[in-house]
Amino acid sequence: MSARRSATFLAGRSLLAELMFLLFKQPMLPKIVVDAAGKPAFADPSLPFFNLSHSGDRLLVVVSALGPVGCDIEINRQRRGLTALAAEFFSPTENQWIKAQPSPQRAFWQLWCLREALLKQRGEGIWAMQSIQIDPAQHTFSAECKGSHLFVSSTEGLILSVALPTSVSKLQHWRLSFDKSQLEKVPEPGWQQFKPQASPC
Structure with a gap:
């Protein structure tokens, strides 16, 4: 593990x-x-579920006692081959939506x-990406299991997304203040919610 990856790993564990x-x-x-798929969890199954993501020097950590969670954070950056990636993994409807947006790059990262x-x-x-279909205009998605809802936000040059059990109705947001070396509660970052297209499985 490189020094940078090691530092990111330790920072994520510290924030958690x-x-x-x-x-x-x-x-x-x-x-x-x-686990066998590479997903981390607490050894004690009575403890909350969590997930971590990083992009550059930015970290996102999600914790919930109500069920499994997932998260992703990406810096809204240029990357070669975005059009090819979208064509491979996204539906025709999603690709048309991306092209119609003021910032196709940001639209790509939102769906990603x-x-x-x-x-x-x-x-x-990533091999299962094509099993998910998103309707950006309707803020809905379809997948094999419908027991989740999704949230995405574009803020401060970042794209944030979380996947939560449908039983989660309220999100709390905290940011690490480096000046004070402590967590501070902050307003929500303007989430857009995406709901499953069918009843929970």
Whole structure:
């Protein structure tokens, strides 16, 4: 593991530990195990579910006691081959929507992050991306399991997305203040919600 990846790994674990202490009164970060698909979880199944994502030096951590979660964060950046990726993994409807947006690049990352968050919640890899269909105009999605809802936000040059159980009705948002070295509650980043197209499975 490179020095940069090691630093990101440790920062993610540190942020998770802070959240577990603040929200669930855990004095130390509980033991973490990784399943066969590479998804981390607490070894104690009675503890909350969590997921982490990073892009550059930015981190996103999601924690919930109500069921499995997934998240993705991407810097809204140029990348070669975005059009080819969209053509391979996204539906014709999604590709048409991307082309019609004022910022096709941001639109691509929004759809990409939504998929990544849902796949991470389900413990699946990029190979399953085509199993997800998103209707950006209607803010709905279809997938094999309908027991989730998705949220996406574009803020401060970042695209954020989370996949949560439908039983989650309220999100709390915290940001690490480097000046004060503590978590501070912040307003929600303007989430757009995407609902499943059918009843929960």
